[in-house]
Amino acid sequence: MKTHPSHYVIIFGGACAGSEAAAQLAQRGIYAVVVDQKALPYGKIEDGLPKWHVKLRDKEERKIDEKITHPNVQFVPKTRLGRDIDFNDVVNNWGFSAVFLAIGAWRDRPLPVEGINDFVGKGLYYQNPFVEWFNHKHEPDYQGPQLEIHDGAIVVGGGLASIDVMKILMLETTLDALTRMGYETDLLTLEKEGIPAVLKKFNLKFEDLGLKGATLFYRRRSIDMPLAQMPPNATPEVVEKIQKTRQKILNLAMQKYLFKFQELSLPVDKIVEGDRLAGLVFRKTEVVDGKVRDLPGTEFEVRAPLIISSIGSIPEPIPGIPSAGELFRVEDPETGKVEGYRNVFAVGNAVTGKGNIRESELHARKVSRWVMDNFLQWTEEDYQRFKELGGESGETPGPELQQFIQEKGLLSVEQIEAINQKIKALQERAGYNGDYWQWREKHLPVRLEQLIAEGKARS
């Protein structure tokens, strides 16, 4: 297909949000290049969503593949904004019509206990690297950091991701105990059937495993956990219904995976032994008019061989990009327009602050359409007109088309080719020859379900 005048947009981050933005733009004849720091553009579908979600993962990755392989979309793997590409340079000098940030939320919100980050890897893990390790540790060529799991761990959290962390801890420690006792099962079976059901098959009780189990500590009440979303201005009846749903989700998870839960507990200090974190000091709290109040004098110590903090994820800061404390500073979440820049837009988790596939996708769709209609002023009708005038043929434009191209402020074929040269250089640097399917096959991780079926792994 010959290059034709159009707009050209660069998108950093290629997962649910980035690929959706690329597809929206591409469907309107706009060129897009998706740049991702990893080999594959799957983001938290690959590294966040726990690996037992086999069907959901495959479905979402297939959707991303389809969007990324649209003829108007190019892909650049293994290239990180802020390290390999300078943000202000790309915005000011590369000639793109717009820049999209779809880089998700990969930094754990710091646990607010003074000096605690000195103990990362020495009794403390944060959720994001912990889940990433869990998702990939079975791969024969895994080369990332090696983490450890201990029975009796405690987790500080309260959202859906913290429930997944509890599940990982309980599934791994139970599986390990069963294996040591000579019983054969695997992680996917344990997750699907639940720990009590599998133990029953072996005529065992949880006590027989000699495990203490893991405990989740939450600073509010179980009914406040964001496991089900509270709509704005909810009536008292709706509030009660959502609170019951939250309680039910927690109870079901506890029944199936046997972890413990302690509400109204806020970590305020650390317990250190030698060079390791050995526990946390909590203070009791109360919730009054929706606000958490801690109750001085109610401190209690909890010792644990491992502490995991799962209190939320925020975007990694990129030099030059303004942030509002945690999320990117945007003029309006509906448009994603990043403050201080004419043509930079943020989409997905980086702005929504919600760890949800659908929310990321919908946000990217909404922002892309807004950008095309209002910022680029390139509506669906304009695109149809462009095609009618033979704009996509790549032939030298006639006078009417030439005038339309000028009116619409499209980039010329020469400008687009100049950007393509830069993209090609980035792809070559990453060792990517432009054949997405071949690249995907080479880089797709070995799946746990495959290893289990071959009898080569259990978790």
Ligand SMILES: Cc1cc2nc3c(=O)[nH]c(=O)nc-3n(C[C@H](O)[C@H](O)[C@H](O)COP(=O)(O)OP(=O)(O)OC[C@H]3O[C@@H](n4cnc5c(N)ncnc54)[C@H](O)[C@@H]3O)c2cc1C
């Ligand atoms: C434990 C856990 C369980 C979850 N379970 C569910 C669930 O059951 N259902 C659900 O709907 N959602 C779930 N989620 C949330 C869901 O996975 C995310 O909300 C969604 O994948 C976010 O999509 P995104 O495209 O906005 O961001 P991401 O998936 O984070 O994608 C961002 C992309 O940007 C790339 N990137 C980051 N920084 C840079 C940079 N500087 N330069 C270049 N590229 C960069 C990353 O490599 C990545 O590909 C879960 C998340 C976690 C952590």
